[in-house]
Amino acid sequence: MEITLSPLEPSVSKTFLASLMGLENGERIRTCLQCGTCSGVCPFGYIMKFPPGKMIGALRSEFFDQVIKSDSVWMCVSCNACSAFCPSNIPITAALMTRAKEEMLLAGNVPSELQSALENTQRYGNPLGESPRKRADWTIGLQPEVNLLAKTRQPVDVLWYVGDYASYHSRMQSATKALAKILNLLGIKFGILGPEEYSDGDSQRLAGERGLFEMMAQKNGQIFRRYKFNEIITTDPHAFNALKNEYPSLGIAYPVKHYTQFLYERIEQIKPLLKNEIKARVAYHDPCYLGRVNGIFDEPRNILKAIPGVELVEMTHQRLNSLCCGGGGGGMWLDGFQWEKAHTRLSEWRVREAVAAGAEILAVGCPYEPPRFEDAIKTIQNAGQLKVREIAELLAQAMDL
Amino acid sequence: MSQDIFVIIEHLRGQVSEISFVMLAGARQLSKSTGGNVTAILLGQKAQGLASNLAADKVLYMDHPALAEFTSNAYELAVVGLIKENSPRAVLLGHSSIGMDIVGGLSVKLGLPIVSSCRSFTTDGKYVSQICGGKIMVEGELPGPTALVTMVPGVYKAEQGQGTQAPALTIVPAPALDGLRVSIKQYIEPDTSDVDITKETMLVSVGRGIQNKDNIELANELAAALACAVSASRPVVDQGWLATTRLVGKSGKKVKPKIYLALGISGAPEHVEGMGESGAIIAINTDPNAPIFNIAKYGTTIDMFDLIPVLTDKVKQAK
Amino acid sequence: MKIAVPVKFVPDLVEELNIDPSGTALDTAWLRLIINEFDDHAVEQAILLKEKGGGQVTVMTIESEGADDFLFAAAAKGTDQLIKLTGDFSNVNNHGLARAYADILKELQPDLILTGVQAHNDLDGSVGPLLAEQLGLPYVGYVAGVSISGDKVIARKEYSGGLVAEVEIKLPAVLGIQASEQPPRYIAYSKIRQVMGTAKIEEKPVAALDLSGGTAVSRMFQPEVSQRANMLEGGADEVADKLVAIFKELGTL
Numbered sequence: 001m002e003i004t005l006s007p008l009e010p011s012v013s014k015t016f017l018a019s020l021m022g023l024e025n026g027e028r029i030r031t032c033l034q035c036g037t038c039s040g041v042c043p044f045g046y047i048m049k050f051p052p053g054k055m056i057g058a059l060r061s062e063f064f065d066q067v068i069k070s071d072s073v074w075m076c077v078s079c080n081a082c083s084a085f086c087p088s089n090i091p092i093t094a095a096l097m098t099r100a101k102e103e104m105l106l107a108g109n110v111p112s113e114l115q116s117a118l119e120n121t122q123r124y125g126n127p128l129g130e131s132p133r134k135r136a137d138w139t140i141g142l143q144p145e146v147n148l149l150a151k152t153r154q155p156v157d158v159l160w161y162v163g164d165y166a167s168y169h170s171r172m173q174s175a176t177k178a179l180a181k182i183l184n185l186l187g188i189k190f191g192i193l194g195p196e197e198y199s200d201g202d203s204q205r206l207a208g209e210r211g212l213f214e215m216m217a218q219k220n221g222q223i224f225r226r227y228k229f230n231e232i233i234t235t236d237p238h239a240f241n242a243l244k245n246e247y248p249s250l251g252i253a254y255p256v257k258h259y260t261q262f263l264y265e266r267i268e269q270i271k272p273l274l275k276n277e278i279k280a281r282v283a284y285h286d287p288c289y290l291g292r293v294n295g296i297f298d299e300p301r302n303i304l305k306a307i308p309g310v311e312l313v314e315m316t317h318q319r320l321n322s323l324c325c326g327g328g329g330g331g332m333w334l335d336g337f338q339w340e341k342a343h344t345r346l347s348e349w350r351v352r353e354a355v356a357a358g359a360e361i362l363a364v365g366c367p368y369e370p371p372r373f374e375d376a377i378k379t380i381q382n383a384g385q386l387k388v389r390e391i392a393e394l395l396a397q398a399m400d401l
Numbered sequence: 402m403s404q405d406i407f408v409i410i411e412h413l414r415g416q417v418s419e420i421s422f423v424m425l426a427g428a429r430q431l432s433k434s435t436g437g438n439v440t441a442i443l444l445g446q447k448a449q450g451l452a453s454n455l456a457a458d459k460v461l462y463m464d465h466p467a468l469a470e471f472t473s474n475a476y477e478l479a480v481v482g483l484i485k486e487n488s489p490r491a492v493l494l495g496h497s498s499i500g501m502d503i504v505g506g507l508s509v510k511l512g513l514p515i516v517s518s519c520r521s522f523t524t525d526g527k528y529v530s531q532i533c534g535g536k537i538m539v540e541g542e543l544p545g546p547t548a549l550v551t552m553v554p555g556v557y558k559a560e561q562g563q564g565t566q567a568p569a570l571t572i573v574p575a576p577a578l579d580g581l582r583v584s585i586k587q588y589i590e591p592d593t594s595d596v597d598i599t600k601e602t603m604l605v606s607v608g609r610g611i612q613n614k615d616n617i618e619l620a621n622e623l624a625a626a627l628a629c630a631v632s633a634s635r636p637v638v639d640q641g642w643l644a645t646t647r648l649v650g651k652s653g654k655k656v657k658p659k660i661y662l663a664l665g666i667s668g669a670p671e672h673v674e675g676m677g678e679s680g681a682i683i684a685i686n687t688d689p690n691a692p693i694f695n696i697a698k699y700g701t702t703i704d705m706f707d708l709i710p711v712l713t714d715k716v717k718q719a720k
Numbered sequence: 721m722k723i724a725v726p727v728k729f730v731p732d733l734v735e736e737l738n739i740d741p742s743g744t745a746l747d748t749a750w751l752r753l754i755i756n757e758f759d760d761h762a763v764e765q766a767i768l769l770k771e772k773g774g775g776q777v778t779v780m781t782i783e784s785e786g787a788d789d790f791l792f793a794a795a796a797k798g799t800d801q802l803i804k805l806t807g808d809f810s811n812v813n814n815h816g817l818a819r820a821y822a823d824i825l826k827e828l829q830p831d832l833i834l835t836g837v838q839a840h841n842d843l844d845g846s847v848g849p850l851l852a853e854q855l856g857l858p859y860v861g862y863v864a865g866v867s868i869s870g871d872k873v874i875a876r877k878e879y880s881g882g883l884v885a886e887v888e889i890k891l892p893a894v895l896g897i898q899a900s901e902q903p904p905r906y907i908a909y910s911k912i913r914q915v916m917g918t919a920k921i922e923e924k925p926v927a928a929l930d931l932s933g934g935t936a937v938s939r940m941f942q943p944e945v946s947q948r949a950n951m952l953e954g955g956a957d958e959v960a961d962k963l964v965a966i967f968k969e970l971g972t973l
Contacts, residue, residue: 105908112640113613115906122909123754124734131735133750170687170704211910336613378710413879472887473849474858498862498879501838501896505849506859508815514935515815515845527938534733534840537746540939548935551845582858582890586874591882603972627972639899645882652862652878652898660972669840675880681970683963684949690736692943699966700949701959712960719964719973 013064016103023095031088032056038082038092043324043349047342048072052082052092055100068107073100074114074337077346078206078329079288084320093206093329101208101330117333118209121216125198126164127333135162136194138173139180146180147191155228158183158190158262159254161243163236164199165367171374172367176235178396179259185273185399186266190233196223200234202242202289207330214250217242221252231255233262235392237290237366238328244294258290260365260391264299267306274398277309282394283359284312285350285373286322287366300365300391307398315353323350327368347376355383362388402546404437407492408457409480410444411499413471414588417451419655420495422562423554425456427522428493430557431543434526435490441568444468444479449570456564465575473502474583481510482576489547496551497651504549514544518670521556531555534669535692554674595646596630603629603660606649606676607637610665610686610705614642619709620664626716632656634672650675664705668693721775721868723766724830725799726821726851727759729784730841737942744937753785758836764900765866766834767798773868775831776800780824782809782817788921789912795919796907802919807926814842816929818850824924825855830892832873837861837896844934852894860887861896 020026032053039051050058050072058064067073082092090096104110110118120129139146147156160183166176183190201216224232232254234240243256263270282304290296297319304310317323324331326346331338339345351373354362362373373388389397406428411418421441428439441457443449446469452460461483467475480503484492492507494500496518508515518530523540528550530539543550598604605624611617617631624631633643635650649656651671661679666672668684668691676682677696684697685705694700701708731737731746732754738747766777779794780803781787791802805820825833833855838846852859865876869888875895877885889895952959967973 102908102910105906106911108905108907110906112903118906118909129734133735209909211908211913215909336615339615375706413883418880470885473860498877501846502849502859502861505818505845505851506853508845508933509818509850509853512933514933516935517842517845528935530843531943532841532843533731533737536733536737536942537739538941538943539843539937540941541935541937544935549845582893583860584888586886586888589876589884589886591884603967627967629972640903648882652880654881660967660970681966682949683966694949694951695943695947697949699952699963701952703952703954703956703959707956708959711956712963715960715964716967716973719968 010062012068013059013062016064016099017059020095020099023099025089025091026095028088028090029056029059029096032090033088035087037085037087041081041085041321043077043079043081043346044075044338044342048075052096055096067100068103068109071109073097073104074111074334075341076101076329077324077326077331079324080293081321081324084292098206098208102210105208111334111337113336114207114330114333118204118207118212121199121201121204121212125216125219126168127199127204128164128168130168132195135167135197136192138167138176142177142180144184148194149191149227150194150196152191154191156189156191157230158188159224159227159229159232160190160192161200161232161234161239162192162197163234163239163367166235169367169371171371175367175370175390175393178390178401179235179392181396181401182263182392182399185401186269191227191229193223200236200239200242202238202246203328203330203332205246206328207333217247217250217252221247221250224252224254231257233257233259235259235367237287237294241289241293258296258365260290260300260303261296263395264303267303270395271306274307275400276398278307278394278398279309280360281311281313281358282361282363283315283354283357284363285315285325285369286319287364287369288322288324288328290365291322292320303391303395304363307394313357313359315357317353323353325350325369325372327372332368345376347372348380351376351380351383351386354386355380359386361394362386363391363394364388365391402488403490404435405440405487405489406432406435406437407440407442407484407487407489409442409492409494409500410451410455411495411497412445412448412451417455418495418497419559420497420552420554422456422559423557424493424495424552425562426557427552429456429561431491431522431526434522434524437490440489442480442483444476452570453567454563454565455568456562457568460568460570461573462570463573463575465578467578467581468575470585471499472581472583472585473506474581475578477503477506478576478578481507483573484511484547491543491548491550494549494551496553500551504551508549513547513549515549515551516544517551519550519552531670534667535673553670555670555677592644592646595644598630598632598647598649599654599656601630601656601658603627603662604632604656604658605629605662605664606632606634606666607643607664608634608666609636611637614640616706617642619706623709623713623716626713634666663693663697664709666693667691668696721769721773721832722778722828722830723769723775723832723834724778724780724825724828725759725762725766725834726847727763727779727781727790727835728756728817728839728847729753729781729786730756730839733840739940739942744940746940755786755790756836756839758838758897760904761900762834762836762897763794763797763799764902764904765897768901769866769868770798778803778828778830780805780821782812782820783807784809791921792912792915792919793907796911796915797905802921804921804923805926806923808928811931812929813844813931813934814847815844815850815933816931818847818854819930820926821847821851822854823926825851832891833857833894834866834897835894837863837898846896848894848896850933855894857892857894858889859894859896860889862898863895864899865901866895
């Protein structure tokens with residue numbers, strides 16, 4: 001997609017700016033200092049024709065139509081680094097970038113891979129284009145049988161919202177099964193929705209499809225209302241973020257935790273069950289929507305430290321300034337597009353950091369990550385020995401499950 | 402009313418297309434149960450020579466300037482009268498850019514039933530068709546009084562429809578063919594500047610499973626290591642990720658390499674038409690139910706993105 | 721320039737297809753319908769022609785799962801008129817569809833009719849040519865490229881091997897679309913929702929379909945696999961090793 005110069009259309013800027021005012025804290029955009037921190041901390045800032053700071057500048061100077069015509073916005077992975085470091089507390093990701101992507105979609109300016117993911121979500125309730133009927137196929141063979149709420153209709157303590165990639169992706173199914181085994185061992189009374197579960201919609205929302213997100217949320221909300229449970233746990237930080245921060249404004253509000261928080265609450269019960277040693281240097285990658293956005297940094301680390309033999313090492317980017325794997329916020333479906341522009345992947349950068357930190361295992365807490373990091377490992381020299389493990393997989397290994 | 406089987410011969414730029422021979426073989430099989438003759442219908446201008454190796458009992462040839470190149474309008478008008486006069490038991494047409502353009506018009510003009518996507522006939526004269534991307538087979542009685550059947554390749558071989566002796570040829574008068582609303586302005590030759598995939602002994606072919614343009618790089622690297630070319634199925638070319646010169650299939654090129662490595666290709670009939678006669682098909686597809694595994698010699702459901710880089714390395718080491 | 725696009729819905733192949741107890745038809749219990757991909761391209765091509773040369777686009781379909789959603793999405797892309805045929809469509813074939821569409825189109829009198837060149841569940845030919853003959857119009861199929869020139873349309877007709885013929889057809893005419901000049905565009909869901917509030921779907925009741933011209937099915941079944949591929953098991957390393965051995969054995973390495 002080339003940038004074509006044409007007469008400036010101030011009205012585009014004015015309309016766009018007005019639309020931001022209606023968003024939570026959107027008016028803060030007027031307080032931008034043009035300090036450039038956002039553009040600097042943005043992992044792809046150096047490639048964008050309009051990195052975040054410049055986008056705000058364009059908005060103010062009324063040439064925002066140039067931003068919409070360029071494809072800069074699709075380099076954004078919605079990692080929230082810009083928002084986290086902005087001295088004026090402007091919600092850059094949630095307000096500006098997401099809204100800009102909405103405009104891109106409305107203008108029909110959308111990379112084909114993303115288009116497929118969005119069309120699949122609309123049609124099949126998941127971006128992978130898999131049959132909804134097969135959403136619980138990962139449970140086949142597990143003993144005891146995983147409680148499918150539609151079948152048993154029992155009240156449970158915990159509704160485990162499994163998520164798209166955890167359900168369907170062949171690499172992630174082993175981590176999902178591991179978590180099921182752990183929950184069973186801990187005697188948790190849980191159930192899953194299986195084919196009744198729809199995509200949480202958060203990545204689609206961040207990719208500019210607010211309408212699609214709301215449709216997914218409403219469908220999930222209707223299903224939640226059918227069953228009795230005390231809390232929801234998620235495999236995936238994006239689902240956690242959606243259920244905690246976005247769904248309530250749509251009238252769907254339940255107590256929700258990411259599975260690492262849930263397990264950490266039970267760490268004293270877990271510790272004696274950790275029979276196997278995992279002797280390795282483990283680097284923990286803070287997922288954007290667990291760490292930076294929702295402030296959960298310690299629980300996952302403490303779980304890892306509890307595993308006998310584990311030596312926790314920290315990478316250069318950590319906690320608040322953790323480096324995005326490039327998967328969230330639609331990034332998973334912009335891979336080809338971003339590769340063509342950048343000829344580098346954020347996941348590769350991160351793998352190099354893990355190697356530099358002396359890690360033997362890269363521990364993660366989000367289903368987008370293992371496939372991305374494992375791909376990256378194949379292309380980085382010296383990274384061949386690095387293993388990627390979901391925290392649930394490490395726990396299950398230590399628990400001899 | 403006769404029990405004969407008519408075959409509408411397709412030819413382009415002076416060459417009889419392969420589907421015509423496939424149809425003649427099918428007609429021969431069908432005629433065994435109907436008990437009639439196989440009559441080839443040849444339309445053209447000064448095109449009698451094309452009948453020389455048709456394995457038919459006889460040829461009805463119609464000569465007219467308006468039939469020199471195929472146009473739906475002219476061919477339909479030419480064939481309609483022949484069917485009406487002779488009432489054959491069945492008329493076979495290609496399930497192609499030629500046959501499919503005229504079979505509908507013939508059906509409505511003559512009030513005759515159509516059976517499409519037919520692959521073969523059973524020994525007791527039933528049709529066997531393949532639909533739904535190759536996943537469903539349909540069988541039934543050949544409808545009457547004259548069945549219009551469009552045929553796809555896959556069961557009958559072109560060689561079976563080729564004869565050594567030119568069949569008896571009768572020239573039949575053409576109807577009035579003026580006031581035609583369809584005409585050919587020009588032909589656009591296929592691009593010859595790119596690699597000719599039909600000449601490769603091995604092909605690394607990508608389908609929808611490659612997911613995006615960027616991943617084609619993986620296929621390129623493997624092909625480079627194997628010293629062969631990359632080809633593709635329709636969805637990849639439609640997206641613009643590879644040039645149309647690399648298209649394998651019904652609307653692309655027909656290839657018969659020693660090895661056809663199919664990456665993320667499901668094996669829909671339109672694609673199989675273009676590569677089904679390859680020496681050995683090796684299919685890599687995560688869907689164990691993909692139809693391609695029914696025609697492949699070797700297969701694996703391993704994820705191609707896990708396999709390809711490893712395979713590329715090993716091929717480089719093995720050289 | 722009035723352009724009409726009749727479309728149809730076909731079984732979604734993402735779901736597993738099962739045969740019903742009668743053994744002659746697909747089991748509809750789990751069957752999901754999706755727009756015929758070629759019809760989707762036909763709509764896109766119609767919109768492209770409208771964007772280039774002006775005019776009016778009408779999309780029509782029969783009442784079916786997903787029909788309303790598709791019509792609204794078409795409206796969001798720029799379709800001017802949406803028509804849905806209502807009635808009993810439990811038994812349909814292309815001959816029946818063509819007759820039903822022909823009745824509507826005789827009233828509409830479009831200059832150009834675009835429809836998908838085929839659909840994967842076609843058993844009695846494809847809709848386009850049948851429709852053309854019902855209306856007494858010329859038909860050209862396997863078209864990937866359309867331009868209007870006065871009272872004629874120039875179509876790029878595809879043959880196998882990459883050969884293309886530029887065909888000139890006098891309007892009014894019917895074209896069977898193989899591929900639109902651009903892949904079907906994306907429409908944001910919010911835009912579709914917006915359109916749902918403003919666009920109107922005209923419902924036209926139709927009498928029982930005349931299905932003559934189709935054919936009876938005595939047996940529907942899944943292909944018997946006489947010779948399934950020799951499946952290679954193992955991880956990437958093992959499978960790669962086996963493949964290298966196969967390449968050597970077959971003489972390409």
